[in-house]
Amino acid sequence: MPYDKPLYSMEREEKREHTLTLTDRKQLQLTGVLDVDSFDTEEFLLKTTLGYLMVRGHNLHMKNLNVDDGSLTIQGKIHAFDYIDESKQSPGKGFFGKLLK
Structure with a gap:
């Protein structure tokens, strides 16, 4: 049975504001999070309304996740965070190439 509307709407991505608030390098509060692709105690890979975001650190853990409003x-100990921008990479190096280097 076909659906009239797609289950995942791009409209949802455009309407959410994306913010980051870092407090004392110990707590990172985010809005505009669409998906948590992967995470462990050293690294989080998040899909946000502005693209993929990589958060790196030590002893990282997820405190709050609200998928309805996109907050996390x-x-x-937060060491770094970096947006992964596909458009600025050299030819032949894709998203996974950057992750696996």
Whole structure:
């Protein structure tokens, strides 16, 4: 049975504001999170309304995740965060190439 509307709407991505609030490098609060692709105690890979975001640190853990409003809190020692921009990479190096280097 075909659906009239897609289950995943691009409209949802455009309407959410994306913010980051880092407090004392111990807590990172985010809004505009669409999906948590992967995570462990050293690294989080998040899909946000502005693209993929990689958060790196030590002893990281997810404190709060609300998928309805797209908010997430990560606690631990935050070392870095970086947006992965496909358009600025050299030819032949894709998203997974950057992750696996």
